[in-house]
Every structure is written in C-alpha cells, then in structure tokens.
Amino acid sequence: MTSVQVLSEPLELPCGAVMPNRLVKAPMEQVLGKFLGGKPNAELLRLYAAWAAARWGMIITGNVGVDRRYIGLMFDIVFPDPGKAAQQAAYREAFVRWARVCKGQAADDATEAVPASAGTRPLAIVQIVHCGRQSTRGAGRPPWVPAVAPSAVPMRTDGKQTLSDKLLFGTPKALTTDEVHDVIARFVRGAVFCAETGFDGIELHAAHGYLLSSFLSPLTNQRTDAYGGSAENRFRIVREIVEQTRERVPKSFAIGVKLNSSDYVQGGLTEEDALQNVRWLAESGQVDFVEVSGGTYEKPAMFAEADAPKQSARSHRREGFFASFAKRVHQVLPAGSKMRIIVTGGFRSRAGMAQAVRDDAIDGIGLGRPAALNPALPVQVLDAQIPDEDERASAPDWKVPPPPACMPKIPLVGAGWGSLWHSAQLHRTAYGERTAPDISLLHFLRGLKVFRD
Numbered sequence: 171m172t173s174v175q176v177l178s179e180p181l182e183l184p185c186g187a188v189m190p191n192r193l194v195k196a197p198m199e200q201v202l203g204k205f206l207g208g209k210p211n212a213e214l215l216r217l218y219a220a221w222a223a224a225r226w227g228m229i230i231t232g233n234v235g236v237d238r239r240y241i242g243l244m245f246d247i248v249f250p251d252p253g254k255a256a257q258q259a260a261y262r263e264a265f266v267r268w269a270r271v272c273k274g275q276a277a278d279d280a281t282e283a284v285p286a287s288a289g290t291r292p293l294a295i296v297q298i299v300h301c302g303r304q305s306t307r308g309a310g311r312p313p314w315v316p317a318v319a320p321s322a323v324p325m326r327t328d329g330k331q332t333l334s335d336k337l338l339f340g341t342p343k344a345l346t347t348d349e350v351h352d353v354i355a356r357f358v359r360g361a362v363f364c365a366e367t368g369f370d371g372i373e374l375h376a377a378h379g380y381l382l383s384s385f386l387s388p389l390t391n392q393r394t395d396a397y398g399g400s401a402e403n404r405f406r407i408v409r410e411i412v413e414q415t416r417e418r419v420p421k422s423f424a425i426g427v428k429l430n431s432s433d434y435v436q437g438g439l440t441e442e443d444a445l446q447n448v449r450w451l452a453e454s455g456q457v458d459f460v461e462v463s464g465g466t467y468e469k470p471a472m473f474a475e476a477d478a479p480k481q482s483a484r485s486h487r488r489e490g491f492f493a494s495f496a497k498r499v500h501q502v503l504p505a506g507s508k509m510r511i512i513v514t515g516g517f518r519s520r521a522g523m524a525q526a527v528r529d530d531a532i533d534g535i536g537l538g539r540p541a542a543l544n545p546a547l548p549v550q551v552l553d554a555q556i557p558d559e560d561e562r563a564s565a566p567d568w569k570v571p572p573p574p575a576c577m578p579k580i581p582l583v584g585a586g587w588g589s590l591w592h593s594a595q596l597h598r599t600a601y602g603e604r605t606a607p608d609i610s611l612l613h614f615l616r617g618l619k620v621f622r623d
C-alpha cells in the first residue's frame with residue numbers, strides 16, 4: 171500500500187464511531203476564551219471550521235477545564251459551574267454550536283449530523299482537564315490561593331523549586347478524599363455535558379503533569395488513602411472517572427485518555443508504569459482510544475523540536491517522539507482488545523506517519539504544531555496526486571523564532587514561548603487571517619479576549 175492509502179484507511183473505534191482516516195488534530199489549548207475562563211465563541215468556531223473543512227479523521231479540542239478555579243492559562247474554555255442555571259443554558263447553546271462546527275456543519279444548522287458511524291466526517295472529541303499543580307498562580311483564583319494536587323509537592327522545573335516555580339505556581343494544597351470525589355464528579359459531568367451537546371466523545375487529559383497525570387506519578391502522588399500508594403491506587407481516579415462516565419453516556423459515545431509514556435523526571439512515571447496503565451484501560455473494555463504523549467511542565471518532552479521533514483528523510487530517523495513506546499503497547503494489550511492507539515508528537519512527513527502506522531501498529535497519528543501552522547494539512551497529506559517527496563506532503567518547514575530577550579532563559583519559559591507562538595498561529599486562523607511564521611509576542615497578546623465571550 172502507498173503512504174496515502176495507509177493513512178486514508180478508515181478506523182472504527184469500539185463504540186462504533188469511525189474515523190474516515192488516520193490523521194488526528196491533536197488537542198491544543200486555543201487561549202481564545204474570555205479572561206478567567208469562558209465559553210466557546212465566534213473566533214473559536216472559525217478556527218474549528220478551518221479544521222473541520224480539512225478532512226481530519228478526528229478533531230480533539232484544546233483542553234476544557236472542569237473547574238474554572240484551576241485552569242492552565244487565564245483564557246481557557248471551561249465547563250459551566252454547577253448550579254448556575256443561566257450560565258448552564260448559555261454554555262449549553264455555545265457547546266451545541268461548537269459540536270456542529272467540529273462535525274463540519276454550520277453553527278446554526280440544527281439538522282441532525284451525519285452519524286459518527288458513517289465514517290465520512292471528523293469525529294468531534296472534547297479534551298477535558300483539571301490543571302492541578304500546573305494551574306498557574308491566579309489562573310481562576312486569587313494569586314495567594316494555592317492550586318490543588320494529590321499531594322503538596324511543589325513544581326521543580328530544574329530538579330529543584332526555583333524562584334520562577336515559586337512565583338508562577340507556588341506549593342499546591344493536597345486534595346482531601348472528599349475533594350477527590352468532587353473532582354471525579356466534575357469530570358463525569360463534563361463528559362455528560364459533551365454527550366448532551368452533540369460531541370462524539372471525550373478525551374481525559376491524564377498526561378503532561380496535569381491533575382490526573384500527577385495522580386498517576388509516584389513522585390507527585392504521596393497520598394495514603396485509596397487514591398495513592400500502589401500503582402493500582404494511583405490509577406484509581408482515572409478508573410472511576412471512566413467507569414462512571416460509561417454508566418452515564420450512550421454506548422456510541424467515545425471515551426479516550428491521553429497518557430504519558432513517561433514523565434522523564436527522576437522518581438516520576440516510568441514506561442513500565444505507563445504500560446500498566448494502558449493495559450488496565452484496555453482490560454476495562456470501556457475505553458475507545460489512548461493518545462500517547464510524554465513529559466510535564468517540569469520536563470516538557472512533548473514540546474521537543476522535531477526534525478524538519480526533509481531532515482528526517484535524509485537521516486532516515488524514525489519520526490514520532492513516542493512511537494517506540496507505542497510498539498511496546500501492542501505487546502501488552504490483552505488479546506482481542508480493540509482499544510485504539512494514537513501517538514502524538516514529532517510527526518512531520520507523510521512517509522514518516524505512514525511508516526509509524528505500518529511498522530509500529532499505531533492506529534492514529536496526532537499532529538499538534540503542524541495543525542496550527544497549516545489547518546488544512548490533511549488535504550495535502552492525503553492527496554495521492556502529490557508524491558511523498560513533494561514538500562506539500564509534509565508539515566510546513568518552520569522554525570520558532572527565539573523568545574524575546576525580556577523572557578527569562580529557563581526551559582519552561584522556552585517551551586512556553588514555543589507554545590504561545592503556536593497559539594498566536596491559532597489566533598490568526600481564528601481571526602480569519604493566514605498563519606505566518608514571522609509573528610511576534612505582540613500578535614499573541616492582541617488575540618486575547620479580556621471582556622467578551
């Protein structure tokens with residue numbers, strides 16, 4: 171089979187939803203919500219319309235917060251607060267419109283969407299998050315109120331708690347067992363909200379050091395109740411969210427989980443732990459897909475610089491930061507498991523993506539930064555008329571400019587700058603402009619929405 175044929179093959183999830191091809195728009199925080207957390211708005215919809223028109227097999231949204239007190243940046247999309255009827259109604263309407271757009275419809279087209287099982291449109295999946303100890307100071311709460319985490323373990327971005335860790339994050343407060351139950355209920359409510367507003371599924375964000383990921387890690391989870399201690403106990407919060415969500419959503423609704431293959435910090439989650447977590451999810455029989463990533467704010471492996479497509483072709487290096495882990499995953503899945511494995515990070519060329527599907531048995535290829543630079547990437551990658559060697563068959567060959575001199579020279583800020591620069595590209599599409607490699611920090615700041623949803 172040619173690379174285009176490999177990537178164009180539809181993929182059925184256990185819930186019956188069908189991805190029309192193997193290309194997944196990876197979750198990217200859009201930073202387009204209102205200050206301190208807002209609902210989907212016109213700019214967000216314009217961005218998703220661009221992706222939906224471009225034949226992505228699955229569109230995973232940027233993370234949506236289950237608790238606006240603990241968001242990542244100050245401009246995230248969040249779920250409505252429990253018990254606020256007017257807010258609930260306004261958010262419900264906004265999410266309905268967002269779901270339609272992700273599925274390729276107009277926002278106010280109330281006709282029933284083509285079913286997810288038809289395999290003719292992108293699957294619309296919402297990523298759900300609680301940022302835990304990585305919720306920056308003041309992101310949803312007064313700056314002196316600490317974030318929450320499994321245990322009161324401060325961020326240590328350089329192997330120790332630096333001044334910037336203290337200023338940006340502080341030391342989190344350990345959740346009580348009752349508060350853990352509240353977090354579980356919030357995730358389940360968020361998932362049900364997505365099902366009710368027309369999305370095809372959800373993805374729990376249990377990677378990159380956010381709250382669920384920090385429960386899985388022995389370094390950040392030092393609890394002595396049922397949610398800490400053994401690997402099984404550390405996994406319990408994810409298991410309970412999955413089980414309780416499955417009980418409350420239709421069988422046809424997809425549940426996915428984004429997991430780290432490793433935290434890449436001493437004492438953190440290892441590959442062996444990660445394989446065990448994947449095995450447990452597969453054994454539950456309730457999960458449709460796992461998206462494999464890796465790293466945390468303390469060691470941002472997910473934001474590593476990938477080889478440019480031409481470079482990787484020349485060096486014959488395998489693409490995909492976590493592809494070798496995905497190969498190991500297949501060895502531990504129970505026989506007959508239909509849980510699908512998506513891998514995100516570092517894929518840049520059509521040939522490299524197809525090789526990963528063929529040789530590493532990866533089911534779906536997640537693309538983050540390339541989807542920010544070129545929202546219509548699948549149109550070219552899946553075009554059989556364009557040869558593999560043609561640069562149009564690959565992600566755009568770009569380089570993030572160095573951070574402005576005023577930014578502190580630490581790895582977290584370096585990764586954060588790269589992320590902001592890509593968010594600025596998302597802003598350009600959201601505001602109806604073409605993406606452009608030569609934009610500045612000012613461009614990102616201009617895209618922020620302080621007062622209006």
Ligand SMILES: Cc1cc2nc3c(=O)[nH]c(=O)nc-3n(C[C@H](O)[C@H](O)[C@H](O)COP(=O)(O)O)c2cc1C
Binds near residue numbers: 197378463
């Ligand atoms: C601007 C930006 C925002 C991101 N936001 C999220 C997010 O909300 N959730 C998530 O799981 N990953 C997020 N990521 C990470 C991507 O999903 C992906 O794992 C990472 O970019 C590596 O893939 P790539 O090499 O294809 O870009 C973000 C990445 C970027 C560039």
